[in-house]
Amino acid sequence: MQRTKILICSSELGAGVRGASLGPDAIRIAAVNNFYNIFERLHLDEIKVPMLNRYSPENKSAKYIKLIASTHRKICKKMCAALQAGYSTLILSGDHSNAAGFIAGFREAYPDKKLGVIWIDAHGDIHSPYTSPSGNMHGMPVAMVLGLDNTEHRTRRKLKDDVIKSWEKIKMTGKQKITPKLLPEDFIYIGIRDLQEQEWDIIHEKNIKYYTPDHLKKPGIEKVIEEVTAYFADYDGIYISFDVDSMDPSVSVGTGTPVPGGLTLDQAKKLLKAFTNMPNCKALEITEVNPILDTDNKMATAVVKILREAVTFG
Numbered sequence: 001m002q003r004t005k006i007l008i009c010s011s012e013l014g015a016g017v018r019g020a021s022l023g024p025d026a027i028r029i030a031a032v033n034n035f036y037n038i039f040e041r042l043h044l045d046e047i048k049v050p051m052l053n054r055y056s057p058e059n060k061s062a063k064y065i066k067l068i069a070s071t072h073r074k075i076c077k078k079m080c081a082a083l084q085a086g087y088s089t090l091i092l093s094g095d096h097s098n099a100a101g102f103i104a105g106f107r108e109a110y111p112d113k114k115l116g117v118i119w120i121d122a123h124g125d126i127h128s129p130y131t132s133p134s135g136n137m138h139g140m141p142v143a144m145v146l147g148l149d150n151t152e153h154r155t156r157r158k159l160k161d162d163v164i165k166s167w168e169k170i171k172m173t174g175k176q177k178i179t180p181k182l183l184p185e186d187f188i189y190i191g192i193r194d195l196q197e198q199e200w201d202i203i204h205e206k207n208i209k210y211y212t213p214d215h216l217k218k219p220g221i222e223k224v225i226e227e228v229t230a231y232f233a234d235y236d237g238i239y240i241s242f243d244v245d246s247m248d249p250s251v252s253v254g255t256g257t258p259v260p261g262g263l264t265l266d267q268a269k270k271l272l273k274a275f276t277n278m279p280n281c282k283a284l285e286i287t288e289v290n291p292i293l294d295t296d297n298k299m300a301t302a303v304v305k306i307l308r309e310a311v312t313f314g
């Protein structure tokens with residue numbers, strides 16, 4: 001990745017368990033302990049986030065939505081500014097809801113360009129307040145950026161008016177109020193394996209491309225990489241979102257929602273190496289590292305290994 005700037009947003013407001021806000025610092029500590037110097041070498045900017053413990057979730061269908069919406073506005077501004085200044089970005093994020101703010105900034109910087117997202121995750125993250133069983137907003141960023149309400153799959157009859165208002169707002173994050181930020185065809189999942197039935201239905205109805213961990217075995221990871229890079233080759237910009245729960249719990253359980261059957265460390269390296277080497281790669285986001293749930297900072301150390309061995313930062 002050329003001329004990279006590190007952007008940090010440690011908000012964990014979207015997560016169901018606490019501790020992901022410590023993820024970016026855990027990665028910094030793992031970097032120091034492993035003599036990996038990107039934090040000294042690259043420019044860095046941090047997005048200020050609200051203190052979680054001072055607030056209650058306000059509602060059950062989209063917890064902390066107002067605070068998350070205002071956090072997204074700040075994220076969007078910094079992301080857009082970094083891209084417009086000619087940087088590519090390494091994003092270290094608390095929970096995965098922040099991704100929608102970063103992708104909003106990505107769209108804000110290039111309103112008329114062909115932009116794509118590679119979403120590497122165990123989960124679909126395509127719920128809306130109408131369908132989410134938990135109300136945790138880290139399960140909703142894909143619906144935010146694709147502008148999906150999923151009302152035809154609703155499991156909640158009625159949302160509070162102010163939740164609906166905030167949801168409409170969050171989809172439009174950015175001065176230009178563009179929604180959707182992307183079309184379903186601009187989006188590819190890798191590693192998904194733990195989705196609610198409605199999520200699979202939505203993915204199939206919208207024709208969203210995906211590769212499960214089984215696809216990485218057959219037809220195989222090389223074939224998957226070939227297909228994805230060929231698909232996005234003529235795009236103007238690519239954003240890679242890497243949720244560490246895409247990896248198998250044998251790598252580490254230091255994440256809020258680990259799921260068996262995930263990527264090996266080697267597979268994660270191969271994917272990120274290939275995708276960050278694409279000349280149009282503008283962003284690599286690492287998210288959901290939770291050192292509170294970990295021992296010996298294993299997950300953050302795995303992230304440092306992946307970055308060091310697979311990604312070149314110019």
Ligand SMILES: [Mn+2]
Pocket residue numbers: 096121122123125138243
């Ligand atoms: Mn996720």
